[in-house]
Amino acid sequence: MTLALARKFPGTPLEDAVRRYPDVPRLIILKTDVQRRGVHYTEEAVSYLDPEKHQTTGTHIFGARDGVIALRPESLLLRDGTSIITTPTPLEENPYVVDLRDGRPWLFDAGVALEEVDYWPAPAFYGKDSSSGVPMKNIVSARPQRLNIFPYRYCTFWNNGKGCAFCDIVTQLKKGSKELKIPARLDPVEVGAVIGEALKEEGRFSTVFLTSGSIIGGSRPFDDEIDYYIAILKEVGKNFRTPKFPSQLIGTAFEKEQLKRLYAETGLTSYTSDIEVLNEELFNQHCPGKAEWIGYREWKKRLVDAVEIFGPGRVNTGLVAGIELAGPHGFRSEDEALERTLAEAEDLARQGVSTVLIVWSPRPDTALGAYKNASLDYYIRLARGLHALRVKYRLPIEHDSYRNCGNHPDTDLSRLLPLWEE
Numbered sequence: 001m002t003l004a005l006a007r008k009f010p011g012t013p014l015e016d017a018v019r020r021y022p023d024v025p026r027l028i029i030l031k032t033d034v035q036r037r038g039v040h041y042t043e044e045a046v047s048y049l050d051p052e053k054h055q056t057t058g059t060h061i062f063g064a065r066d067g068v069i070a071l072r073p074e075s076l077l078l079r080d081g082t083s084i085i086t087t088p089t090p091l092e093e094n095p096y097v098v099d100l101r102d103g104r105p106w107l108f109d110a111g112v113a114l115e116e117v118d119y120w121p122a123p124a125f126y127g128k129d130s131s132s133g134v135p136m137k138n139i140v141s142a143r144p145q146r147l148n149i150f151p152y153r154y155c156t157f158w159n160n161g162k163g164c165a166f167c168d169i170v171t172q173l174k175k176g177s178k179e180l181k182i183p184a185r186l187d188p189v190e191v192g193a194v195i196g197e198a199l200k201e202e203g204r205f206s207t208v209f210l211t212s213g214s215i216i217g218g219s220r221p222f223d224d225e226i227d228y229y230i231a232i233l234k235e236v237g238k239n240f241r242t243p244k245f246p247s248q249l250i251g252t253a254f255e256k257e258q259l260k261r262l263y264a265e266t267g268l269t270s271y272t273s274d275i276e277v278l279n280e281e282l283f284n285q286h287c288p289g290k291a292e293w294i295g296y297r298e299w300k301k302r303l304v305d306a307v308e309i310f311g312p313g314r315v316n317t318g319l320v321a322g323i324e325l326a327g328p329h330g331f332r333s334e335d336e337a338l339e340r341t342l343a344e345a346e347d348l349a350r351q352g353v354s355t356v357l358i359v360w361s362p363r364p365d366t367a368l369g370a371y372k373n374a375s376l377d378y379y380i381r382l383a384r385g386l387h388a389l390r391v392k393y394r395l396p397i398e399h400d401s402y403r404n405c406g407n408h409p410d411t412d413l414s415r416l417l418p419l420w421e422e
């Protein structure tokens with residue numbers, strides 16, 4: 001059934017926001033709001049999906065906002081190549097609607113046709129199986145221009161129930177192994193072989209990305225995680241002629257000696273370790289496993305240490321933006337949250353560490369799932385603030401850019417506005 005009909009309607013919330021922020025491109029504001037509110041695909045929009053041509057949902061380590069695993073588009077592309085990474089969201093939560101208009105998918109809000117979109121194209125290797133018979137897309141998945149490796153779909157912070165308050169990795173692991181037959185732990189040799197197959201599609205991919213849940217084991221805490229990443233990156237590196245290759249790893253905040261090994265023994269070129277929220281009390285509350293094993297101040301120190309190894313502009317940290325306002329202990333106002341978050345981000349930027357945001361999607365199987373994320377104005381102001389810090393401290397963000405990641409409204413700004421003025 002078609003839920004949305006195209007009609008002219010000038011005063012949409014989107015166009016109002018576009019007028020309030022003339023320095024931010026309309027498509028970035030739209031992307032941010034679609035990430036904030038989520039999407040609903042009509043039956044017609046789902047019927048447009050062709051698994052031979054388009055990527056379908058299912059391989060990510062985190063779940064959808066409606067908690068359902070079903071055949072739907074993995075996500076959306078705007079006409080300027082901007083990725084929108086968003087998840088299907090229940091209609092009662094007022095998401096944007098994706099419906100067909102003249103036979104093509106469009107984004108609608110309250111019946112108003114806002115923008116034509118495309119579904120992410122399926123890479124050529126998605127139709128193939130690995131040597132052990134696993135579909136290759138269950139070993140390496142793709143964004144429009146990035147290859148994703150999610151080698152370990154569990155996080156040992158959950159061993160004693162201290163996973164992050166916004167995280168549904170364990171629920172998704174159970175669904176993934178039962179409904180999608182995705183291996184919980186990947187074989188590094190097989191990962192390297194699938195990357196090799198993916199790279200046969202010339203000109204498509206700009207980077208290789210690797211992340212998993214934290215692994216606390218080893219002679220030093222997290223040595224097992226480091227060893228596993230090194231084994232995978234070595235296999236991936238066999239596909240490149242140069243010792244280093246464009247790559248990003250999101251891992252736990254490692255000790256300096258561990259980081260040195262990671263850099264020296266592999267082709268890795270950038271390192272991200274997500275602090276999730278820039279406030280010590282909120283970090284302790286929302287990320288108890290990270291607090292127990294590393295601690296807030298030590299997490300920040302290890303980020304700064306990583307700059308010595310990877311270089312300024314090649315180390316960053318991510319925020320699940322909006323959780324700082326959720327619950328009884330969150331900041332009382334968006335103004336206060338902005339001021340305090342940007343102050344801590346500036347302290348990191350001054351020392352060579354960039355901060356990027358993702359728009360928090362409250363997911364049903366999480367401790368914070370009942371709360372709402374922040375306003376569109378908040379996300380726009382935070383994105384502008386984080387971009388301004390990169391300008392001020394001259395921090396490139398290429399490894400987490402619109403092309404190599406696509407999940408950060410703030411890094412989208414770095415391709416459209418000068419990163420710094422000479």
Ligand code: SF4
Nearest residue numbers: 155163164167169213
């Ligand atoms: S570190 Fe936190 S967000 Fe990341 S996988 Fe573990 S529990 Fe989830």
